Amino acid sequence: MGVDVNEKLFHEFCSSGINILCAGKVDDPGCIFRNHLPILCRQSEALYRICLALQVLVSPCRSDQFFEYFDTALKRFRLELDGTGTAQLADGTFTAGLLLCTIGMTRGTPWTMHLQGLYNVLLASGLAPLRWQPTPIRAHLLEVLGIMDLPMLTIGRKQPAFGVWKRYCRDRSDPDGIEVVSGLPKTLLDLFSSIDECVVTEEDFWNWPGARGSLMEYQLWEAYRSAGMLNIRYPDVLLPLCAQPSRCMDEQPPRVRKPHTPSTEILVARILSNIDSICRVSAGEEGQKNLVLNATQYPVLVAGLQTEIVNGDPELKRVIQTCLSINTRRAEANRRLYRILEEWWQADGKAHSAANIHEIAEKQGMELGLF
Incomplete structure (x- = not known):
């Protein structure tokens, strides 16, 4: 050296x-x-x-x-x-x-x-x-x-979350702005930081007013907004057990669609439609100047966890596989994430009422960040 x-x-x-x-x-x-x-x-x-x-x-x-x-x-x-x-x-x-x-x-x-x-x-x-x-x-x-x-951005998490964003990052002099590592507006991160406390609802994501950005950023944010709604709708599937307070499960039972919000099938389609657009642009010469593809793991995973929908539509599965394979910057982490999804799909819903995606990651000795 x-x-x-x-x-x-x-x-x-x-x-x-x-x-x-x-x-x-x-x-x-x-x-x-x-x-x-x-x-x-x-x-x-x-x-x-x-x-x-x-x-x-x-x-x-x-x-x-x-x-x-x-x-x-x-x-x-x-x-x-x-x-x-x-x-x-x-x-x-x-x-x-x-x-x-x-x-x-x-x-x-x-x-x-x-x-x-x-x-x-x-x-x-x-x-x-x-x-x-x-x-x-x-x-x-x-x-x-x-x-x-943030609890939902780690799969197979070993340590409990500390609540850093809501304790130290929400009270800021500039209420808006884009966080450069995640590529997300800080106002959207404010919503994600409180998902595990059950003070944020599907309607909060549905009514999120947006922020100023590029066309690719809008597509990413729309994918995250829909993913946030699914994260709330199915907390037992994605949130680590340490981030699922019993009061949360009592106050908002999983798998209940809120009034005036899209069905799970439509949310999955919206997520993967936006991700597909990001992938197509990223594959071109202009897309190489943009790193938005780095931030797509979380919405891709959230959509992919809807086994019945994804297994029933080969086009949706193609989008997931493409997104996790074309990003050479994070190739190894994405291969591991895809292996977890494949095992989840192979279960075909048989054990999903009891199984958690984190159990699969832990069994494989993985702790993956989705950002």
Whole structure:
């Protein structure tokens, strides 16, 4: 791992590997993380080493070197954490912890224990005051932490959620705006952050007013809006058991269609129609400049969980398979997600009243992030 080799890897990460982390435009000038990465790496050698490990991971020709780079990065990260004590965690080390979780998500290996550890360190150094006057980069990092913590965006989750988004990200000076990692409007993330508390209804998603964006972003947001409605309608299927309070199940029984909202069949069709459009554009030259495809895993999974509908329409299954196969940036994670869906489909509804999608992931030793 010579200096020249490392610098070449870091340059590759800054120019291409970093695209695995975002769901906006490749050249988005508003991407705070992309703009601040060199500065953050000067703050934290652990971050620099983790960037190298992530670039090796996403480079097929270097995959045999991954563990060598990863072990070095992990040791350096632990040293930085030990040196923090009760002081405020530096933004560079904070970023390193988030990318450590990303490595786990990309590999399909357990990663929420890293999220738990990072959250505990932030709490120990005084996380609550930072919600009021954060710097732009700190606000961005808190939002990324909040997205990683959302229960419905992780399959096979080992650690319970902490409620980061609703505690630290909802009271913001700018009520609107797009979160660059998920590619979603922050007002839509506000709705998703409270699904597990049963204070958000299907009608809230149905009445969500939208936000300003590109045509591809509109298609993504419409897919998420429909997926959010299905997530509420079938909480026993998608939400982890630790995110299903008994009062929630009592107050809103699953599989009950609310008045004036579309049927499940129509919601599935809407999700996959929008995803199909995103896939078609992404396959073209213009689509390569846009990273919206990175954000499609969650709505694809939610639609795919409707076994009877998907098994009954080969075209819907084709869209799911296409979406999870054409994104080369997240190829390995998407292959794992498709294997989970295939096992779910093969059950053909026989055990779905008792089975949860998380049980399949746990059986396969996976912990997948859907962002």
